[in-house]
Amino acid sequence: MKRSVHFAVWLLFAIGSSIASAQTAAQFAKANQEYAAGDFNSAVNDYEELMRGGQDTPNLFYNLGNAYFRKKDFGRAVLNYERALALDPHHPEAQANLRIARDEARALELAPTKLEHSLGFATANQYVVVASIAFWVCAFCIVTLIFGRRRGRGLIALSILSLSIFAITIFAVWTLSRGKDTANLAVVTAENADARLATADNANRVLTLPAGSEIHILSQRGDWIYAALPNNLRGWLPAKSAEHVRL
Amino acid sequence: MEMSIRSHWFKFAVALALSLSATESIHAASPSVTAVLSNSEPAVGETVQLQIKVSGAQSANVPQEISIDGLEIHQTGTARQFEMRNFDVSSSVTYNYTILPVRAGKFKIPAQTVRVGNDSLHTPELALNVTGGSSSSAGAPQGGARGPSAIASKLTFAELVVGKKDAYVGEVVPAEIRLGFDPRAHGRLEEGPELSGQGFTTQKLQQPRETMETIGGRTYQVYTFKTAISPARPGKFEIGPVQAKAIVLLPRRPTAPRTRPRSAFDLFNLDDPFSDPFFSDPFGSMGERSELPIRSEAVTLNVKPLPPNAPANFSGAVGNFTMAVDAKPKNVQVGDPITVTATISGRGNFDRMNGPVLEDERGWHKYPPSSKFKQDDDVGISGEKTFESVIAPNEKKTAVPPLAFAYFDPINGNYVTLRSERVPIQVEGGAATAPTVAAAPAAATTPAATPAPAAKPADILYQLNDLGRIRSFAPLYSQPIFWIAQIAPLIGLLGFAGWKIRQTKIGNREVQRVAALQHESAELLRKLRRGELSPQDYFSNASRVAKVKTALAKNIDPNAVDAETVAKVFDLGENERARLRTLFERTDELRYSGSGNGDASLGHRDREEVLNLLESLRA
Numbered sequence: 117m118k119r120s121v122h123f124a125v126w127l128l129f130a131i132g133s134s135i136a137s138a139q140t141a142a143q144f145a146k147a148n149q150e151y152a153a154g155d156f157n158s159a160v161n162d163y164e165e166l167m168r169g170g171q172d173t174p175n176l177f178y179n180l181g182n183a184y185f186r187k188k189d190f191g192r193a194v195l196n197y198e199r200a201l202a203l204d205p206h207h208p209e210a211q212a213n214l215r216i217a218r219d220e221a222r223a224l225e226l227a228p229t230k231l232e233h234s235l236g237f238a239t240a241n242q243y244v245v246v247a248s249i250a251f252w253v254c255a256f257c258i259v260t261l262i263f264g265r266r267r268g269r270g271l272i273a274l275s276i277l278s279l280s281i282f283a284i285t286i287f288a289v290w291t292l293s294r295g296k297d298t299a300n301l302a303v304v305t306a307e308n309a310d311a312r313l314a315t316a317d318n319a320n321r322v323l324t325l326p327a328g329s330e331i332h333i334l335s336q337r338g339d340w341i342y343a344a345l346p347n348n349l350r351g352w353l354p355a356k357s358a359e360h361v362r363l
Numbered sequence: 364m365e366m367s368i369r370s371h372w373f374k375f376a377v378a379l380a381l382s383l384s385a386t387e388s389i390h391a392a393s394p395s396v397t398a399v400l401s402n403s404e405p406a407v408g409e410t411v412q413l414q415i416k417v418s419g420a421q422s423a424n425v426p427q428e429i430s431i432d433g434l435e436i437h438q439t440g441t442a443r444q445f446e447m448r449n450f451d452v453s454s455s456v457t458y459n460y461t462i463l464p465v466r467a468g469k470f471k472i473p474a475q476t477v478r479v480g481n482d483s484l485h486t487p488e489l490a491l492n493v494t495g496g497s498s499s500s501a502g503a504p505q506g507g508a509r510g511p512s513a514i515a516s517k518l519t520f521a522e523l524v525v526g527k528k529d530a531y532v533g534e535v536v537p538a539e540i541r542l543g544f545d546p547r548a549h550g551r552l553e554e555g556p557e558l559s560g561q562g563f564t565t566q567k568l569q570q571p572r573e574t575m576e577t578i579g580g581r582t583y584q585v586y587t588f589k590t591a592i593s594p595a596r597p598g599k600f601e602i603g604p605v606q607a608k609a610i611v612l613l614p615r616r617p618t619a620p621r622t623r624p625r626s627a628f629d630l631f632n633l634d635d636p637f638s639d640p641f642f643s644d645p646f647g648s649m650g651e652r653s654e655l656p657i658r659s660e661a662v663t664l665n666v667k668p669l670p671p672n673a674p675a676n677f678s679g680a681v682g683n684f685t686m687a688v689d690a691k692p693k694n695v696q697v698g699d700p701i702t703v704t705a706t707i708s709g710r711g712n713f714d715r716m717n718g719p720v721l722e723d724e725r726g727w728h729k730y731p732p733s734s735k736f737k738q739d740d741d742v743g744i745s746g747e748k749t750f751e752s753v754i755a756p757n758e759k760k761t762a763v764p765p766l767a768f769a770y771f772d773p774i775n776g777n778y779v780t781l782r783s784e785r786v787p788i789q790v791e792g793g794a795a796t797a798p799t800v801a802a803a804p805a806a807a808t809t810p811a812a813t814p815a816p817a818a819k820p821a822d823i824l825y826q827l828n829d830l831g832r833i834r835s836f837a838p839l840y841s842q843p844i845f846w847i848a849q850i851a852p853l854i855g856l857l858g859f860a861g862w863k864i865r866q867t868k869i870g871n872r873e874v875q876r877v878a879a880l881q882h883e884s885a886e887l888l889r890k891l892r893r894g895e896l897s898p899q900d901y902f903s904n905a906s907r908v909a910k911v912k913t914a915l916a917k918n919i920d921p922n923a924v925d926a927e928t929v930a931k932v933f934d935l936g937e938n939e940r941a942r943l944r945t946l947f948e949r950t951d952e953l954r955y956s957g958s959g960n961g962d963a964s965l966g967h968r969d970r971e972e973v974l975n976l977l978e979s980l981r982a
Binding site: 140141144145148151152166170171172173174175176178179182185199202203204209212213216217218219222224225227240241244245248252255256259260262263264265289293299320321322323324326346347362363 | 698699700702728730733734735753755822823824825826827828829830831832833834835836837838839840845849852855856859860863864866867870
């Protein structure tokens with residue numbers, strides 16, 4: 117009796133998941149069809165509905181970026197390509213289309229530091245995995261050294277090597293988490309947003325940012341955000357003129 | 364008495380600290396020098412004031428006389444000024460010169476060297492256009508004679524001094540409003556001053572400078588307000604009059620005919636209102652405070668239109684300017700932004716000025732510039748305006764093209780275009796910006812001797828039909844799954860450590876066992892060598908030594924060892940093997956029968972043989 121109840125619950129859960137998955141896939145296919153038919157507004161609505169439903173997949177953001185690109189909304193196109201790349205840094209289609217959208221929008225990019233550039237061959241998550249492996253290797257080596265009868269040179273060398281790799285990768289994670297590609301990265305979605313010296317519309321202008329330009333939000337005060345801008349500038353922008361890349 | 368001395372010391376210390384901090388603040392600012400003329404277009408015989416103002420210093424070495432043919436220039440005085448704002452003390456010294464033009468013509472007063480300490484500063488070159496006719500815009504105060512009463516007219520005056528009579532549309536003309544009060548009247552401004560008129564704009568009046576001046580034999584406390592006028596259209600305009608209201612202290616009017624003696628101030632019998640005894644004894648009678656309107660005469664300004672042949676990039680700047688340009692960074696990739704900074708310095712209408720433009724914009728993408736202005740004087744006529752604009756190269760470039768800035772020079776009456784030098788830069792990258800996965804044009808990487816036409820923008824790639832796997836924006840280390848995954852190696856590590864600890868403990872027991880056996884063997888041999896044992900004990904100990912040695916050599920239990928095992932382990936010869944067998948047999952015989960089949964005692968030779976046999980047992 118008990119076994120049959122468990123089976124029934126499991127069956128219901130499996131059927132529910134299957135139905136939800138099928139609905140998501142159907143809505144994604146419908147949005148793609150709308151895009152193919154040139155109905156970009158409907159496609160954007162359907163993609164965004166999926167996004168609000170928690171379907172944070174690189175392909176969804178990539179397709180959404182394409183739909184915005186077709187609508188000539190290059191700021192949001194760049195934003196969604198960047199979101200796709202935040203989820204999958206090696207998404208080749210998103211990389212290609214992001215370059216094209218930036219060229220179209222004449223968007224300004226935040227320049228990474230030399231250190232970030234040097235560490236850029238791997239992502240922060242990859243560094244975390246390497247750090248984790250190096251840590252455990254080092255831990256096993258130390259346990260062996262402490263409790264083993266013989267302390268061979270190879271074991272000591274492996275301990276030092278793994279500890280060094282652990283330290284370097286932790287430093288890389290720390291550097292990248294403070295650099296350009298962080299939770300504070302945002303993209304200007306308004307057309308030619310003016311960054312100003314103070315939180316007033318008539319304050320002196322620091323820089324005019326085309327849509328799609330990258331900024332790094334430092335703080336927020338009311339309806340204004342204080343951001344690091346391309347070219348090592350800083351200024352205040354209306355909060356509604358930019359959106360965070362990472363949701 | 365003691366308190367008084369303490370109080371004096373305290374005051375002295377405070378004054379010393381303030382003066383030290385003031386001195387420090389004064390010396391902290393680097394000195395600068397400016398030179399202005401009260402009128403740049405006087406008539407022959409009309410005196411003009413030249414002021415050389417040194418800011419940030421308390422004294423300076425200036426030329427006593429300036430020799431220019433056609434002008435008589437003499438130094439007439441020095442004025443020092445200290446100003447304290449929010450504990451920031453600034454000082455300046457102004458050297459006044461009088462210029463008397465003796466003939467008509469255009470004169471240039473060259474840059475003068477002013478020495479401040481070890482620094483040598485230079486004044487700007489000034490132009491003076493002396494006309495043949497007479498002029499009356501400046502000179503003795505005139506407005507005071509138009510007051511509502513004769514008394515008031517003697518106590519106050521207002522004067523508008525405009526730097527030029529002829530100007531161009533958009534030109535900034537310095538102007539001064541001077542309000543004077545007889546110091547005994549304790550004059551105080553109630554309203555104004557206001558400068559009325561149409562066809563021009565004025566700068567906001569600054570805080571007045573206060574001086575004591577003697578004009579026409581009377582001493583006045585003079586408040587000088589600086590401003591600047593900018594004509595908006597051509598024509599002849601009346602500037603002013605300046606109007607203000609002041610509260611002054613007036614003596615009461617005598618009801619009886621005048622019988623009192625003349626005031627000491629009234630040297631020339633000018634009917635000085637302060638001849639009243641009230642002013643010689645303020646408590647002897649009552650004065651009254653009255654509101655007096657003050658009004659100056661208007662000044663006529665002839666405004667000429669700008670010439671029609673303006674350069675294409677002329678944006679309305681009128682004055683005299685210089686330009687400096689820089690660009691950063693110098694090494695960029697195609698499409699990267701470069702900040703171009705253009706600094707326009709000089710004298711003119713900075714508020715109507717637009718930034719310089721690129722002479723050749725091909726291959727560049729421009730963004731709107733920003734600007735900031737740093738003024739060098741009180742009214743913003745002279746200073747420097749910095750324009751920062753961002754440009755991005757669309758292709759490989761070797762330099763930022765020259766920037767052009769056009770302005771109208773009102774002194775020479777012509778347009779001037781300033782051109783900057785090319786700023787060398789290095790642009791890397793180029794046509795290879797198209798991504799490899801995109802449908803890049805085939806000739807994108809083909810080097811070309813001539814500039815290639817702008818590539819048609821590539822189209823974006825296709826839609827993807829697979830929704831893909833849901834991922835998280837959060838970094839891996841902040842996701843619970845990462846930390847849960849660490850449990851597996853942690854368990855492995857703990858298990859490994861436990862196994863290692865157990866192995867160590869086991870190893871320790873073995874060592875103890877070996878040590879005990881070695882100790883036992885050594886002890887038994889020592890007893891055997893002493894020769895005090897009975898034959899039973901002797902053979903028993905000897906066979907035990909053989910067993911223990913074998914057990915140590917093969918890591919086995921000594922009780923399980925027999926004569927054959929010993930012989931095999933130590934690879935003994937036949938003779939030794941027989942002797943060993945005999946040893947073990949005699950041991951068993953003595954142990955189980957209680958006595959041997961022979962002598963009760965053991966001979967020395969037998970002992971030696973047994974000992975030799977045991978010592979020969981070596982692995």
